[in-house]
Amino acid sequence: MRERTLAIVKPDGVGKGLIGEVLRRYEQQGLRIIGLKMVCLSKVAAEGFYQVHRERPFFQSLTTFMASGPAVVLVLEGEDAINRHRALMGATDPKQADPGTLRREFADDIEHNIVHGSDSAESAAFEIPYFFNALELYPAGGS
Numbered sequence: 001m002r003e004r005t006l007a008i009v010k011p012d013g014v015g016k017g018l019i020g021e022v023l024r025r026y027e028q029q030g031l032r033i034i035g036l037k038m039v040c041l042s043k044v045a046a047e048g049f050y051q052v053h054r055e056r057p058f059f060q061s062l063t064t065f066m067a068s069g070p071a072v073v074l075v076l077e078g079e080d081a082i083n084r085h086r087a088l089m090g091a092t093d094p095k096q097a098d099p100g101t102l103r104r105e106f107a108d109d110i111e112h113n114i115v116h117g118s119d120s121a122e123s124a125a126f127e128i129p130y131f132f133n134a135l136e137l138y139p140a141g142g143s
């Protein structure tokens with residue numbers, strides 16, 4: 001099914017100079033970039049984005065990290081985009097991630113893992129409008 005998913009190059013990925021590398025992989029794999037912006041999240045905005053994890057022990061640390069510098073947020077569109085993007089990212093913990101995945105190649109640890117991707121259609125339906133309104137998306141075939 002043709003899907004949309006939210007991707008983020010997290011502050012560590014931006015800091016390491018990986019914006020181009022990450023976006024190149026998306027385009028090379030046929031995930032079309034239909035929305036793109038750089039944002040610097042406030043702590044409150046990071047907490048809102050990760051509200052599903054509010055009870056988890058890593059919530060404070062994660063949201064402080066996500067508010068620590070600029071991030072690049074994108075909407076990707078394509079066939080089975082949610083799972084294909086997750087496959088490119090690799091497992092949350094880079095030590096568990098498959099060789100060749102973004103996290104295995106570039107991430108430092110389970111928190112600083114350079115990219116975010118929606119994990120389901122329900123997550124994407126919350127996460128995409130958290131950052132983009134309809135006028136900020138440019139689907140293939142649109143003008």
Ligand code: UDP
Nearest residue numbers: 058062091092110111112113115116117119
């Ligand atoms: N995270 C963490 N410690 C953990 C699990 C997750 O710091 O034990 C961070 C990590 O940055 C991760 C984010 O919280 O990407 C969201 O966790 P989730 O389980 O949703 O992982 P993801 O979907 O990003 O692979």
Ligand code: MG
Nearest residue numbers: 117118119123
């Ligand atoms: Mg997740």
